[in-house]
Amino acid sequence: MPTVAEPLGATVVDGGVTFAVHSRDAARIDLCLFDDNGKAETRRLPMRREAGDVHRVFVEGAGPGTRYGYRADGVHSPDHGLWFDPTKLLVDPYAKQLDRRFVHNVRLNRHGEDTADLVPKAIVTTDAPVSPVPPQFRPGGLVYEVAVRGFTMLHPDIPQDARGTIGALAHPSVIAHLKHIGVDAVELMPIVAWIDERHLPPLGLHNSWGYNPIALMALDPMLAPGGMSELAATVAALHAEGIGVILDLVFNHSGESDRFGTTLSMRGLDNLTYYRHGPGRPGELVNDTGCGNTIACAHPVVRRLILDSMRHFVRNAGVDGFRFDLATVLGREANGFDPKAALFSEMRTDPILSDRILIAEPWDIGPGGYQLGNFPAPFLEWNDRFRDGTRLFWRGDTDRLGAFATVLSGSADIFQHDGVTQTRSVNFVAAHDGFTLKDIVSHTQKHNEANGEHNRDGHDENHSWNNGVEGATGDPTVLSARKRDIKALLSSLFASKGTVLLTAGDEGGRSQKGNNNAYCQDNALTWLDWAKLDEDLIAHVAALADIRRRFSIFADPAFYHGKGDVEWRRLDGAPMQARDWQTPSASSLAMILNSPDAESGQTVRLAVCFNRSHETLPLSLPCVANKKWRSLLTGSSAEVTEVMPRSVDFLLA
Template sequence: MFAKLAQPFPLGATLCDRGCNFSIHAPDHKEIKLVLFDNENKKKIIDLDNQHLDIHYTFVEGITAGQIYGYQIKDKDEIRLVLDPYAQALSKTPFYTEPFTAQRSWDFAKSVVVDQRFDWEGTTLPQVPLEETVLFETHVKGFTKRHPAIDQTKQGTYLGLCQPAMIEYFKQQGITSLQLLPVTSCMSEPHLLKMDKVNYWGYNSLCFMAPEPRYAQQDPVTEMKTMVKELHRHGIEVIMDIVFNHTAEGGEGGPKFHFKCLDKHYYLLDREKNYKNHTGCGNTFDLTYQPSLNIVLDTLRHWVTNYKIDGFRFDLAATLGRNGDRFDMHSAFFKAIAQDPILQKVKLIAEPWDIGPDGYQLGYFPRGWNECNDKFRDTVKSYWLCQENNVKEFATRLMGSRDLFSAGKWPDKLPVNFVSYHDGFTLQDLVSYNHKHNHANGENNRDGHGDNRSNNQGVEGETENYAVLSRRERQKRNLMTTLLFSFGIPHVLAVDALSHTQGGNNNAYCQDNEISWADWTPSKDKAEFSQWLATMLERRKNIMSPFIRAFSGHNRGHHRIQWNRSNGHTMNAEDWQRLEAFALYLGLFKDGKEMMFLVNSSSIPTRYRLPAGSKWQVVCDTSEATLGSRQVQTTYMQGAQSLTILYRD
């Protein structure tokens, strides 16, 4: 009776006024069946009586939103329930006790039919220009879990992130774009389950299209949309950190949730048998395989269309451009996005590497993609914290890493510069610890990166030594000023604005507790730094963004750039090898706005001679804890190991 309503596309569960179409790609299981569950968990098994291109589908009359379902397959003489890879919601937070057997699959989280209709109340997309964008990397749960002004029932949730107190904070801080750590449904790895821990960061995708249930009070779909709506209402973008390079099914012997059972070719395989592990997570999703490419593109369109997401940050994105063991910037994935009328409009940010062969691809992603610039991170930390006199490298990163990202292709190829990220030391820990302290992770401190390029300023960890604390605050200001006033898109770790410490843990991926949760406890130093950062973000928008805009594209060669010694003379070849105090002068066009960077990495104060003309406004001096509004004209005394930005229009 309903044969005409049954369709192979779109895949997943699609509602209409007469019922629901169920469609699943399953070439390895010809006898797959649909299972519907009622409120008492009683099941009804339905044949998928239509097939097309290895897709099994049927239409079921009378189905409404909230219907719980799954798919039954026969797995080595056992009957297993698998999730719909296209599931748009899950019935509960996924959890299981090892081992994940066919019998236990029936007690696992199940797929849920969703009605995506939602009242957006006329809110519009912020559409922040790239040169004005500041990414604020935020964990939905962790950033509000301990916020004292948020109702306890909403702390750590989607709704918590859009409460008036948070909106006010984001606007005061000058944040344009929240980059959320993964909010797609996640399953913790088996080794974490054995230790009674969870994957706090969420980089272990279960169902790409389903929002993570952990962050919802009741309905993840509606609550996440409400969060996006309220942030958009106040001009704040939402960027999703999304993981397509691997899935939660792991490698050989890993759990079977869906892909492994339905079609082994979803994954990159070695001789059609073993899972290739270019991600360090057990498997590698193969985007040269059409069904794999389809679900990734369908997922991206799903988040943009149904949730109004403004962009994506792609974890280990080199995997997405792989053709076997090689990376190809002309791969089908990149071309498919470039021609997609929905996806070509959103921000696209790549983590441009994975751990496989040919895996490091910084600077080699197509136009329209911005890339996380780890060379900026390493250079800037080495310069300020390790006293490496890498002047040439530092200058290159300050000017936008044009050895990798041509200014002729800015702003769409501006690098995403960062000093700290979710993985690694927080800003506070960069200046407080020389060594990682990851014992709480249960791996005997063997996990986490060993190359931190940090400096504890004389004492490991907490101290009340005023001199040490003063040096730490100055170095924080050095790092953040360099980040905000370099050419590029600044990426700020949200908890850094609060001077949050993880106690030296540089790999807190499994710490769903006070180690990771943002510490809102007030203190004079924290408040001072937070206010300093907010003012600097405002000054960046007003001063640095126009310079980035002017230096982008065709006009890039019409401006003035000079590299000088502190005495005002032009730097020579020898200076680039050893100079500790130098200045960068930038002037727009022939007689436009001007800016100067006075950089002194030496241990002694240095006097700088300034270009003649009208008075300069002191934008910031990192040797000072507060930001004033004074002016200078002919010379400037720069403190040791500090940086000053000057400006005049």
């Protein structure tokens, strides 16, 4: 990486503050200082261009709490990728705190209209490093995906003024719930400052997921009114209970969007550096993300910003790792996706980041965008093959038994190559993007009318089913069937080899009324109604988590090799033969494992029995030293001789 003058951003030094920002093409950059309310500009200072295209100025007497922004002057020629407009106040890409949220306004994308009254001001801060600790989370554990605001807005035990904040996650009632269901790490959906997509305000809607960032280091003031110290305190509280914290970061695009989007930060400072453009067409923004622009992650300046952002969260909050949205973008270089991309190498070798958990969403919509299984170790990868294979099996599709067994086993067909012996799969049945777990078994079609796009948004194919009635119903037979299917899906997830992901509220049967793209529903549709959670489902998840922790073979990333660790049998006890796997209507399976048992300290025989049919099936498993096969889910000491319809049972001999 070329030498870049240090440091970037606002740095408190003896006697004042040094401000530094990168721009290759700006003719001039001014630092703008504001009063304590962030309303009146008090000084405007020209910055000096230094080596490496860094513009720098020292402000004597400034200190923590100083509010500031930049203005960049130069050629304004969008057709040539140049968006300089000194009327636009610009947020420092290295801003670590903002005085307010971003609010969309048409003036933000109009050339020549001043935006100082609209744009948040960056606030000068000093770092407050936390004591470094090894990550609390290890691959193989349970990751719990959380949208901070929606998760706590309706929690009855959290004070009203704390609801919807990062700090609310440290409330004893929240931690008690996390521990009850066996959470090993919370994965926080984006918490840095974002802006609504421009079509949402006229519809009266707001982005509730946060996947539209402007500032990559500054926490959103709505989620973290206490700033970085609030995040650090929450991480510490969760760590004290053995729960890790993973941040979902968006480095693939920004909320400045397409050519008709806003000019708020990187676009106005250095558009041709920060974003990718068509070959020979600098006015054409590459859109490998579907969000209007694509961050140029291969550029040294951008790589530095990404790495500095990650270091910031580790050093000052102690987070355990990161999940990267549309992560193919991070490894896309001049000739396409490269698992040896410089950014990946720098993450793995950085002294602050090298031991952190790294999780990739291994796809985008660009050419060659689907890269499941191709990220370099130690990246874990979201496995949509597990999601789809599990849904299709339980929906009743034919010829699905073999594929289902493959994903249960860690997806060796995807990850076991080049001598690799361990899976890096993150298994999930439902996530923030798509149907909730309950909606998978309650809807055959998406119902996104509330999003204001005439139900055109969101995926059309969800591999879902409704158990006879579309959507809400009071029919007890249908409701019973849906709960049974939810339990089967959850059990399949917890019986899988690799890391498992559960989205907050799915353990209690939350619904979004069939909306599979609820990013713009910051309201009761996405806020978790704790009073309506199904306690029986929660108890089921807690039991599954206990089983998974007791028997380490599930979390062990080593692939099954079939020599004493796993046997595949029919429910009548006979070994599975080729004809059994190939029977199109095959609907049952017993996975018999030899696993260490944390309770006895011995290696024991454990059977996981799957029955997707609508009939009770007899069970006859091989004898183990004259022991009875008994259910770990029911707690009964009686021998299990049948498997109930549409169910999964865990049996110990």
